Amino acid sequence: MIAEIGHFALILALAVALIQAVIPLVGASRGNATWMGLAGPASVAQMLLVGIAFAALTHAYMTSDFSVLNVAQNSHTDKPMLYKVTGVWGNHEGSLLLWITILALFGLAVTLFGANLPPGLKARALAVQAMITVGFLLFILLTSNPFERLDPPPMNGSGLNPLLQDPGLAFHPPFLYLGYVGFSMAFSFAIAALIEGKVDAAWARWVRPWTLAAWIFLTLGIALGSWWAYYELGWGGWWYWDPVENASFMPWLAGTALLHSAVVVEKRDSLKSWTILLAIVAFGLSLLGTFLVRSGVITSVHAFATDPARGVFILGLLIFAVGGSFTLYAVRAPSLKTGGLFAPVSREGALLLNNVLMATGAGTVLLGTLYPLFADALDLGKVSVGPPFFNSVFLPLMVPMVLAMAAGPLLSWKRGDLAGVLSRLSVAAVAALAVALATWLWQGGSAGPWWAAGGMALAVWLLGGTIVEWAERIRLFRAPLAESLERMGKLPRSSWGMTITHSGLALLIIGMTASSAWKLESVQTQKLGETITVAGYAFTLTQVEDINGANYLATQGTFKVTKDGQDFAILQPEKRVYRQPPRPTTEAAIVSTILGDVYAVIGDAVPEGGWVTRLYFNPLVPWMWAGCLVMVLGGLMSLSDRRHRIGAPTRARAAVQAAKA
Structure with missing residues (x-):
C-alpha cells in the first residue's frame, strides 16, 4: 500500500x-x-x-x-x-x-x-x-x-x-546531484531573464548564490567520487578521465566560468549575453551527463541503465531543453544591452580570459568524451580516447588560467596596470622560481618528469599571488597593524571566500603534481615473511587470513610497515567476495602522512605460493583532498555573505535612496 x-x-x-x-x-x-x-x-x-x-x-x-x-x-x-x-x-x-x-x-x-x-x-x-x-x-x-x-x-x-x-559511494551521488540539479536553478533564472528581456546587476546578484551552492555541492561530489576510486578500486590513482568522471567535470568547468562571469555582470554590467549562455551550457552539460550515464552508450562502474528506450527519452528531453533554450537565446540575446566597455588589461578582461579558457577546457573534455561514440556510430572503427589525450590537450589550457588567477584580482576594473600588478607580484614570482629550481634539483634534473617543477611553481605562484592580493586589501605592512587588523575584520565574506578557494586550488595543484610525478609502486608475488621496500618503507607480509563480514567473505592480509628500522604502521588490506551479488572488491589499506600515503593492496593467491600484492607510496595526496575541502570551505564562506541573502537593489531604487540622502 x-x-x-x-x-x-x-x-x-x-x-x-x-x-x-x-x-x-x-x-x-x-x-x-x-x-x-x-x-x-x-x-x-x-x-x-x-x-x-x-x-x-x-x-x-x-x-x-x-x-x-x-x-x-x-x-x-x-x-x-x-x-x-x-x-x-x-x-x-x-x-x-x-x-x-x-x-x-x-x-x-x-x-x-x-x-x-x-x-x-x-x-x-x-x-x-x-x-x-x-x-x-x-x-x-x-x-x-x-x-x-x-x-x-x-x-x-x-x-x-x-x-x-561503501561510504564514499553512499554520499557521492547526493552531493553530485545537488550540484547537477543546482545548475537548473541558474538555468531557470537565465531563461526567465531571456523571456523578460532584462539582465542587470540585480539579476546577477540573485543568480550567484544558487550557482555558488550548486558549485559547492558539485565540487564536494566530484572529490568524494575521486576519493572513492582512489581507495576502493585498488589501483593507486584518483582520476582516469573516465566518461562518467568527465560527465561531472564538464558542468563543473562551465559552472566555475558562470560564477566568474556573473561577477562582471554584477560589478560592471557587462558580459550579460555570455553569462546567460554559460547558465544554459552548465545545465545542458548536466543533462548530457545524465544521458551518458543512463542511456547505455557507455560502460562504467557507476553508470546506470542500458535500456535504449530510456536513452531515447532522455535524449529527447536533452534536445528539447537545450535546443529550445538555444533557440530562445538566439532570438532574445541580441536585444540585451551590452553594458560598460573595458580594456583587455583589466579585471573584467582577466575574468573573461578565465571564462574563455574554462569554456575551451570543457569543450575539449566534451570532444574527447563524445568522439569515440561518434566514431562508433559512424562505423569509423573503435577509438579509445584516454588520459594521454586529455593530459596533453586540457592541462596546457589550465596553465595560463592559473597564471591569470594570481594577477586578475589585483587589476583595476575597466582599465588595469599590468606592469604595476606584476611588480607587486615579484615576491610570488621569486618564490615560484625558487620552488621550480629546488624541485628540479631534488628530482635529479632531467631524471624526473620535466613538468613537475612547472606544476609546483604554478601552485606557489597562485598561492603567493592570492596572499599578496589579500595583503593589499588590508594594507598589510603599508599601514599600522591595528588598521590592517580592522580592515581584515571588515573584509566581505565573498572576498574571504575567493582567497580561501584560490588557496585551496593551489594546494590541489601541489597534490596532483606530486602524486602524478613521483608515485612509486611495486607489484609482485609476495610470500609470508617476505619484505618489499617502496620509497624507504619496508612492507613485511606477516599474516593472511580469511574473515567473515556482514555479507561478504574476505582474504585479509597484514603488513607490518617500518621506516628506517622503526615501526610505522600495520596495514590490513582485504580482497572481498560478496555473497549477493557474488562479486569481488578490493579494499586498500592506507596510512596518510603530510608527505604522502602509504598504500597496500592484496590480491589473489598464486599456485606457486604467496599472494599478488601492490604496494604504493603516493606523495602529497593528502594535500589534494585538503585542497578540495578548502575550496568547499571558501565557497561556503562566500555563500554566507549577507549580500547574497538580501539581493541587490535595482538602479531605480538606489537612485531614489541617493536622492533622499
Missing part, C-alpha cells in the same frame, strides 16, 4: 508541476499577481508530494519489501542498514527519484528564500523549474517506475553492486 501511495504521489506531483509551469508564466506575461503568486504554493505542494514518494521508496528498502521490483533487484536482507538506505539511489529508478526530489527542493528554496525577488522574475523562474520537473516526472512515470510490483515476491533480493556498498 505504501508503494502505491508513493506512485500516486508522483502522479499528483506531475499535475502540480504542469500547473506551476503554465499559470505563473501566463500570469507574469499579463501582470496578474494572483496567477504569479500561485508558483509559491505549487512549489511547496510539489516538494511535499515528491517527498512522500521518496519516503515511500526509502521505507520499502528499509523494510526489505521485495514485492517492489526495484528493491528486489537492488537490495538484500543481509545488507547493513546504511546500504539499505543508500541503495535507494544506488540504481537507475531510485537515483532518478532523488534527482526529482532535489529539483523540487531547489524550487522550494527559491519560494522560501526569494522574498526579495521581483514577482515576475520569480514566477517565470519557478515556472521554468517546473517545466524541467515535468520532463523528469514523465521520464520516471513512463519508463522508470520505482514502485513497480513483483508477484510473487522473492524470498530475498539480488543485492546491491558491492562497489556501491
